Amino acid sequence: MFGKFLSPHIVATGSGDRTIRIWDLRKKGTVKLIQASAYDVLSIDFNKYENALASGSGDGAVSIWDLRSDKDVPLRRLAGHSYAVKKVKFAPFNKNILTSGGL
Numbered sequence: 001m002f003g004k005f006l007s008p009h010i011v012a013t014g015s016g017d018r019t020i021r022i023w024d025l026r027k028k029g030t031v032k033l034i035q036a037s038a039y040d041v042l043s044i045d046f047n048k049y050e051n052a053l054a055s056g057s058g059d060g061a062v063s064i065w066d067l068r069s070d071k072d073v074p075l076r077r078l079a080g081h082s083y084a085v086k087k088v089k090f091a092p093f094n095k096n097i098l099t100s101g102g103l
Contacts, residue, residue: 004044012053014041020055022067034065035072042102043088049095056085062100 004012010031011023020041022032039058046053052075053065060081063074084102091097 012044014044016040042086045088045090047090054088056088058084
C-alpha cells in the first residue's frame with residue numbers, strides 16, 4: 001500500500017487489494033472507496049487543478065477518476081502498456097499532461 005496527500009487532512013491510497021481509498025485523517029476512516037481494477041493498483045497521483053486522480057495498475061492500464069463521482073467508473077481508461085503501470089504522474093504546471101511508465 002502507498003499513499004498521496006491530497007490536502008493536509010485527506011490522503012489517497014492504492015493497494016494490492018485492487019482499491020483506491022480516500023481517507024479523512026480528522027474522521028480517522030475511509031470517506032471514499034473505489035474498486036479500481038481487477039489487478040493491483042500500483043501507483044496514484046492527484047491532479048491539483050481538478051478533482052481527479054490517476055491510477056496505474058497491474059494490467060497495464062491507466063485510469064482517470066473523478067473524485068466527486070459516487071460510481072466506480074473511470075472518466076478515462078488508457079490501455080496501451082504491455083506490462084504493469086508502476087508510476088503515474090500529473091505535470092505540476094499543466095493540468096492536461098499525465099505521464100506513465102512501467103516495466
